[in-house]
Each structure stands twice: as structure tokens, then as C-alpha cells.
Amino acid sequence: MEKNNLEYHIPVMLDECLKGLDINPDGVYVDVTFGGGGHSKAIFEKLSPKGKLIVFDQDADSKRNAWEADNFFFVESNFSFISNHLKLLKIPLVDGILADLGVSSHQFDQGSRGFSIRSNDRLDMRMNQNAEISAQNIVNEYEPENLARIFNQYGEVKSPMRIAREIVSRRASKPITTTGELIEILEPLAPKYKEHKFYAQIFQAIRIEVNDEMKALESFLLQTPDVLKDGGRLVVMSYHSLEDRLVKNFMKRGSLDGKIEKDFFGNVLKPFTELNRHPIEASEEEREINNRARSAKLRISSRNGRK
DSSP states (O other): OOOOOTTTOOOTTHHHHHHHHTOOTTSEEEESOOTTSHHHHHHHHTOOTTOEEEEEOSOGGGGGGOOOOTTEEEEOSOGGGHHHHHHHTTOOOEEEEEEEOSOOHHHHHOGGGOOOSSSOOBSOOOSSTTOSOOHHHHHHHSOHHHHHHHHHHTTOOSSHHHHHHHHHHHHTTSOOOBHHHHHHHHGGGSOTTOHHHHHHHHHHHHHHHHHTHHHHHHHHHHHHHHHEEEEEEEEEEESSHHHHHHHHHHHHHSSSSOOOOBOTTSOBOOSEEESOSSOBOOOHHHHHHOGGGGGOEEEEEEEOOOO
């Protein structure tokens, strides 16, 4: 196994993730967000030759970080298709699943992808480079009502319609094709002393829409009870409140919307038991070293026994 490029993506809360998975050396584990392979490499090193590691990533760039081994499987796909791919690999149930949500450092730093507010790059933001819709399509083609919806829902910004109308007005004379052009339009609308946070919220909203991230996360979470063994671990790290809310609701209450279902005897019907009541956050030392760790929230749960 070749050494992974940690510059691609420094794994966040690595020790906490490994502890959460409670790895059985002969077990079967899935990392649905392979990226730079930092978490995956650490999991793989704890496995015996009998153990298996299956990794998912829809970004073709991440395949460079994969390695050759009889018990290592790279799946070039979105994690929303986890169940189908495990069936194709003839793996009925797994011992643990890790999901490190969000965008890798590599994707932010690679100019051609258009994820970052720090440079003037082509508006793209596609995690899967074969996807048809890019950030350019959304910024230049969405009606103002739709733009306002995603800015409100996924960016949680104030006055989303005002922002949407300004973008629509500016694109009428010339298409918006770069991140720099978009920031120039947003600049007069940004709250004083909070400009960078505002730009990041708008970029986040567009990125989530481009990659249909919330629907993919919902689909993934709903499949996890069917592919995890009884007692199997689900370990999910999120980076913004929308993701964390979904994960929290599903682990704590067994539903995406937070509604509680009970059986005839009043017992709550849910597939998982939370192992940490409150999300785990990175240490101050890690936050100083790794900027991505600052907003990370880690939740861990165990698959309840099937009746």
C-alpha cells in the first residue's frame, strides 16, 4: 500500500472515528467518503487479511489515493447507492460505516473546481465531474425564486430574495462564469466585518444544490439500517447545521424530520442508539492545525438488534 497524500485531505478527528467504529480486525467496514484516504488507510491498517474495506467516492481524482489489495475495494460512486454496490460485491451486512461529509481540502484548493472563495476560478463545484449541472447553470439559469430558496435553505442567509434579484439583474447583461465575478456581485450585499462568512454561505448553498447533497445524505442514512449488522457502528461527521440536524434526528429518533414513532407498548421505534448524546468536537490543538476541524461535529451510533 502506497503512502497517502495527506496534503489532499488531512483526516479530521481520526482517533475519535476509529474509536467510534470499534474495529474488529476480521470485520467488514465501509468508508463512504474516501477522498484522500486518510481515514481509510487507518481503518485498513487495523484489519487482518480476513477483514474487508470498501470505499466510495464519486470524485475521480480520489482514485489516485487508492491502493491494491485483495481485501480493499474502491467504488466510484455516490454513497447514496451504498446498498446496490454492497449487493454487487456480495456483501450482505457490514460491521461499520464511516461518513466524513463535506468538501476535501484538495477540492477547495484545486482551482478548476470552483469551490473556494479565495481565488478567481471557473464556477463549477461538481464533485462528480461527469454531472450535467454545474454552478454556472444554477447561477445563470435559475429563476430568482429558486435562487432565493437555496440561499435560504442551504445557506441560511438573511434577505435571500434580495441576493437572488441582484444576481439575476447582473447576469442579464453578461453570464457569470467565475467565482470572482460572483463575489464581485455579492460584495455590496455582504454584512460588514462578516464578508467571508457570507460568501462561504452562498457558495455552500450553490454547492449543495449542484451536488444534491441533502437528498444524497437522506438516501444514505435511510439505507444504513439495512446494511449494518446488529451492533454495527454508524459514524458520521458533518460540517454544517443542515447535515448535523439530519444525522441527529436519524440517530436519536429514527426519522429524518425528527418525528418519533412508537409501537403499541409505547417503545420508540428506531434502528440506532446514540453512543454520544452530544456531538464530539475536535480538540483545540487539532483546530489550530486543521482548519476544517473547526466546524466538524461527530456523531456515533450502534445498530439496534433486529426483532
